[in-house]
Amino acid sequence: MINLIIEDRHGARQPVEIPEGINLSLMEVLKASEYDVLATCGGMALCATCHVQVLGGPEQYFHATDNELDMLDTLPNADEHSRLACQMRVTEEMDGLVVRLK
Ligand code: FES
Numbered sequence: 001m002i003n004l005i006i007e008d009r010h011g012a013r014q015p016v017e018i019p020e021g022i023n024l025s026l027m028e029v030l031k032a033s034e035y036d037v038l039a040t041c042g043g044m045a046l047c048a049t050c051h052v053q054v055l056g057g058p059e060q061y062f063h064a065t066d067n068e069l070d071m072l073d074t075l076p077n078a079d080e081h082s083r084l085a086c087q088m089r090v091t092e093e094m095d096g097l098v099v100r101l102k
Pocket of ligand 1: 027040045046050085
């Protein structure tokens with residue numbers, strides 16, 4: 001199992017367990033877990049409604065890719081640990097990740 005901790009927009013944290021080999025993005029997992037993520041662009045890195053902030057876990061998830069930065073740079077509330085959840089593929093390496101919905 002891949003264990004994530006999700007903090008909602010009210011500051012409440014919940015563990016989410018995801019089976020390995022699921023081949024979904026973090027955005028898709030958040031939607032499937034009933035989190036309020038619009039994902040208007042369907043995961044194309046174009047809408048930023050899947051904005052999350054990485055709070056803890058494996059180092060490689062803390063920094064956005066150039067593709068994400070094009071969109072994140074337009075947001076007033078983005079910081080250096082902001083990511084687009086649709087661009088984060090859920091794999092075993094993600095185990096222990098803590099993210100906050102923005
Ligand atoms: S779903 Fe639109 S940017 Fe992630």
